[in-house]
Amino acid sequence: MKFVLTLLFLPVMLYANALQDAIDRAKPFATITLGSGIFKGHIVIDKPLKIVGEKGAKVVLDAGGSGSVVVLKSSHITLENLTIRNSGTRKEVFDSAVKGENISDITVKKCRIDNALYGINLSTANHCYILSNTISSVDEKIPLRGDGLKFWYVNDSKIEGNTFLKVRDVHLDRSNRIRIMNNRFLQSRFATHLEFCHENNITRNVYRYNETGILLEASRNIKITENKILSSRGAAGIGVVLRGGQGIVIAGNTIKYNAKGLYIDAKPSREIKTKRIITKNEISFNLEAIHFHAIISNNVLTWNSIHHNLEDIVKDITDYKNLNNEVAYNYWGQYRGFDRNHDNIGDTPYVINRYFDKLYTYDNKIKFFYGSVVMALADFMCEIAPFTEPEFILEDKKPRFQN
Secondary structure (H helix, E strand, O other): OOOEEEEOOOOOOEEOOHHHHHHHHOOOOEEEEEOOEEEEOOEEEOOOEEEEEOOOOOEEEEOOOOOOOEEEOOOOEEEEOOEEEOOOOOHHHOOEEEEEEEEEEEEEEOOEEEOOOEEEEEEEEEEEEEEOOEEEOOOOOHHHOOOOEEEEEEEOEEEEOOEEEOOOEEEEEOOOOEEEEOOEEEOOOEEEEEEOOEOOEEEOOEEEOOOEEEEEEOOEOOEEEOOEEEOOOOOOOEEEEEEOOEOEEEEOOEEEOOOEEEEEEEOHHHOOOOOEEEEOOEEEOOOEEEEEEEOOEOEEEEOOEEEOOOEEEEEOOOOOOOEOOEEEOOEEOOOOOOOOOOOOEOOOOEEEEEOOOOHHHOOHHHHOOOOOHHHHHHHHHHHHOOOOOOEEEEEEOOOEOOO
């Protein structure tokens, strides 16, 4: 039978060491239930425990602006229904609301993290469950914030149902088999940033007003599915960035109102084993739907709806051939053709070329004038009588005629 220690205190009081004393006295695997109150931070948990705020209670752990609020030094710990706030601001020691390393079976659930430099910071850990929390960083400009969630060498874990608001990043480094599901990411820098991560799923999340929604670097076998990635901020606001990696699937997402919907940084030296599947997405109302840096190769681009973008496909460096792409059955809002046999497939392929006369394709200062009468006339002249030989970008041999 689990030992239950209940602490019931009057609201809005600071109890020096009361919670730490209870933790020190509790037996392993006990449950400490807290009533409303403000408890002093700098808590160290060095045994398996559950610390749970009573239903309806406002339980606050407050570090007073220095150090980390809760430090985990044991596996099998649960924190639930707590407000954890006011960590220190020292980046070199990763002052955090919750910090731990070399542990496993950690659950942080239904907590509110406010004014903490780093929210939840776990390293060399397994089976960590970050569920239904609201996490924000210090009230500073983005470069001065910390990560709302930082995983380093964390495996076989779940991040689900959380709201990350005004943090710097949610950063996963060398962390594998992580499920990132049903979260909201708002007003941050790299809302979901994965480096050297493998076999992770990012699904059914909502991204709004971040500088970049999802950034993948050198990661393998990542699935990005059924997310809403909207309104990335700034002239370079990007929905999804892919840098290197293998076996990337981007399927069933809505990517709207960004400067760039997808940005694919594909270096020729890294493209041998790369395979990207981009299918069944709606990519619309962006300045650029898909922006390729350098080479366009090893992409499967099928059954997408790509419409109402200023540019469908942009390639910013010449001199690289486009290789091994499968492009078919996409709906292109800029396709100009007919469907005489009514099979919903255009009678002619949709061929995307880049005309060197189109300076606005790669010059943001000129792009400011896109849509003006002069630019519309120049665009029209490029297509009917190009002044230079166009560069082939992509061809959809079977474009869908209707969405």
